[in-house]
Amino acid sequence: MQSADLPGLPAGPIGTFTPQHTTGHVLCCLCGVAIPPNPSNMCVNCIRSQVDITENLQKQVTLLWCKECERYLQPPKHWVRAALESKELLTLCIKRLKGLQKVKLVDAGFVWTEPHSRRIKVKLTVQAEVMNGAILQQTFVVEYVVEPHMCMDCTRANTNTSIWTACAQVRQHTGHKRTFFYLEQLILKFSADQQCINIKEMHEGVDFFFSNRAHALKFINFVQNVVPMRYRSDKQLVSHNEHSSTYNYKYTFSVEIVPICRDDLVCLPHKASAALGGFGPLALCTRVSNTLTLTDPQTLRSVQMDANAYWRHPFEPVLNSRQLVDFVVLDVDTAGAPSGRFVLADVQVAKASDFGRNDRTFFVRTHLGHLLHAGDNALGYDMSTSNMVNPDLEAAAEKGFTVPDVILVRKSYEEKRKRRRARGQKRPWRLKRMAMELEDEAGGAPGRGREQRGGPEGTRREQDMERFMQELEEDPEMRSKMALYRDPDYDHAGDAKLQDSAMTDDEDGDMPEVPLEELLDDLTALHLDEEEE
Template sequence: MAAAMEMFHVQHTQGHVLCCLCGTSIPPNPSNMCVACIRTQVDITESIQKQVTVLFCKECERWLQPPKNWTRAKLESKELLTFCIKRVRNLNKVKLIDAGFIWTEPHSKRLKLKLTIQKEVFNGAILQQTFVVEFVVEDHMCDSCSRAAANPDQWIAKVQLRQKVDHKRTFFFLEQLILKHGADSNTINIKQIHDGVDFYYSNRSHALKFVDFLNSVVPIKQRADKQLVSHDSHSMTYNYRFTFSVEIVPVCKDDLILLPQKVANALGNVGPLVVCTRVSNTVQLLDPLTLRLVYQDANQYWRAPYRPLIVSKQLVEYVVLDIEPVAGGHSATGGSGKERYALADATVARTSDFGKNDVIFQCRTHLGHLLQAGDLALGYDCYAANTNADSELEKFKGFQLPDVVLIKKSYEEKRRKRRGRGRAWKLRQLPMEVEATTKDDDKARVDYERFLEELEEDPEMRAKVALYKDPTYVARPRDEDTMTETDGEEPPQVPLEELLDELTLEEHADEDEEMEG
């Protein structure tokens, strides 16, 4: 009997009821109605706003958070999603389950938000519903942009950026850093003058923020001044204009430097003849004879400033006749795993003398990993250059300047054949007022072309800027290229995978017209 009771199991099944409206068999619920009938009787989104108007300032790319707060948010970002959800009325009366953007055309002035909500209806029954809220974007200039547009000269703070060198490659590189990091967002006007660039701001804190950005990317020295504009003796209110003078260290990439004895000793007895290989927030110096790398920040430089011995515009082209690596002469590898530098003994001759005389030079170079016999290289002709460094050399007993210091491999002959074809990439530029003569314009074009070549040659430098695909570029057929070029190594070029797509409203509008047609 007991065994029979153990084998007996009671099986429970859930009962079903009929919907009170349509008669469909459903599991029992407090309303005794199916989901379809509940939705016909109740709309939980009825009290929620379905269309919202938001204000957007095109000048500073900010959104108005009523009553007077302007917030910055990119399209389809978490910040913009939070901003849009807060603008929907009566959304706090329901439970928000999910939210996300629905893609719209960038020029349509519409943002669509897909929301999923839950709400209790009919004696505890919970209903879930998904709906779309449309946000109409209207252009409206904020107060600061309105004042700047009405009179650009109404500035409160100005940053005067200067560098005492004879080229503008540093400013071209700095322009790309500013654009990539959005450091120009609060700038109301930019003016380019013969020896630098001036940035104007409507707020002193914005200028200070920009100076901090400059200090993080280039070695600088700064000084702050203020000028009284007006004051009210009754309310004791004073209005000032602030000027921040910023000077960049006058040492650039590829400059040849003879360090003062005091500086050389402070850097661990390096050199004293060094080459500047990179300038970021510190100056990177390389001893081309020993491959020692040292770094010098702005404070160290300005405590004992110096000028380059020879600058890059004095580079001379040489033909490498022979090169032999030095055993064990290797430095640390670069970011790509390749050798950064390698010592070698080279035999070179000036390209201008090649075939005219038998003047050759023996030199030690740090480019043993790049150069081969027959290559062209750019270097400094210390044998014939007037350096006026005798007084400084006397402090270093037993040290003499080498006849030649090679700086980098030359691709000028290859580039000369490729000129006129253009590049598959381009750079953005800051909207600035330019005050220059025709002579300065020609020199600036040469400096800009040299800057573009540096980007092609240096991957580490290229990684710090944003390069965009040029839609106007037309690639030449491969057979045409092979007919016009000689055999040999091609000059460095930017890989296509490093280029970004630059989206414009005009491009989207043209695509829509084609689709409609």
């Protein structure tokens, strides 16, 4: 018999009845509201009115913050660097909250506050077991009051700048500062000077002072990754406690950068040339990073030489960039296919100083075939009139090596730059500088105007800085490693009018410039302007 034969029953075989379960409700023991049964027999609102799982948690905590180094104190004596609303700061705030181990932390996040209010608010969600095993979840806000408190490192630095534990003495025995300008920009971009308590500019270099030996080693490791160098260390005993067997030392690290710079002409010793596969012996230094890039302008062959290879067979430059001579390009004939970023070419040049005096010209093979055209100016070394005293070059000449009369180094844009300066055009960008004390201003205020130093030294410094900025304009790869900022004083409208009122700019068409999209906004300057308003 089927169930359909019986009235009132659903179709299907007899004996397949499926019961339907319904959830029962109970009344809250306090307010009488129907609720699903739970171990406490109370609704959520009544449980919250009877139990507060956050009553033993702090609602206001004090954070100590050093405004000099912008670090927060993590008791007992560790100082942590953390930005606003960062993961590091959130971790620090949660660790400072007492009693949090008695509950389960479910969620945490910042509540927005005014940046200058010295208040940090954190919204926390916690869970805990209450009456008869019921789980209660609550959300509350903890307010952290930020109080300024100078850390011990900054206290020592501001009390007496001569109190230091480690000193890195960076030196390069050259006649210009372009390498240090390059190193300075890298240090600023990667904030490698954050742990410095004082920076002092010395003869042929800079001294960096640290309150900790580990900070000095970290800085030296950074310098070693960006420029070819070697260093040695020494320590001096300052004090000794016989009862606790503790020693107090001062550490000094002597860092020597390879004295070879970009555009220098070098002559490799025989052993160094043989180690590089017979390269050279005469070569141009075309790039300086953590290695030296040497290029033979006659063959376009390039090699990389690291600091260890250099110090095994050290050598000095035959001629440096201060001895460059201006040449005028008369004719260019490309002699080969491109090799890397250079093109081999045969060029006819004449010294700019010989125009109107004689008709002497030179036929030169150069690596600048991709840049030079007839009528351009180029800077190079006049080997026919240079007074060179180099034993390695003399030894190479005795073995049959022929020294070329002229070696071109780079294309010159000086005439075009002079025309722009005459029109009053300025660069729309600028560089940041480190706050340094001068050697003759020991004990003076750090960060005084270094370019204000008068005399021949100040003039050379300005020339080196100008040449360094020109290198940044001419070399995009070098420029990509640094941070260039928009000049807030640059008048875009006035500069556009000067360009429109000038005569044809076809002559200045290939003038190297920094694209505006590569420039950064100086947020520090903007922040200071807002505070002044």
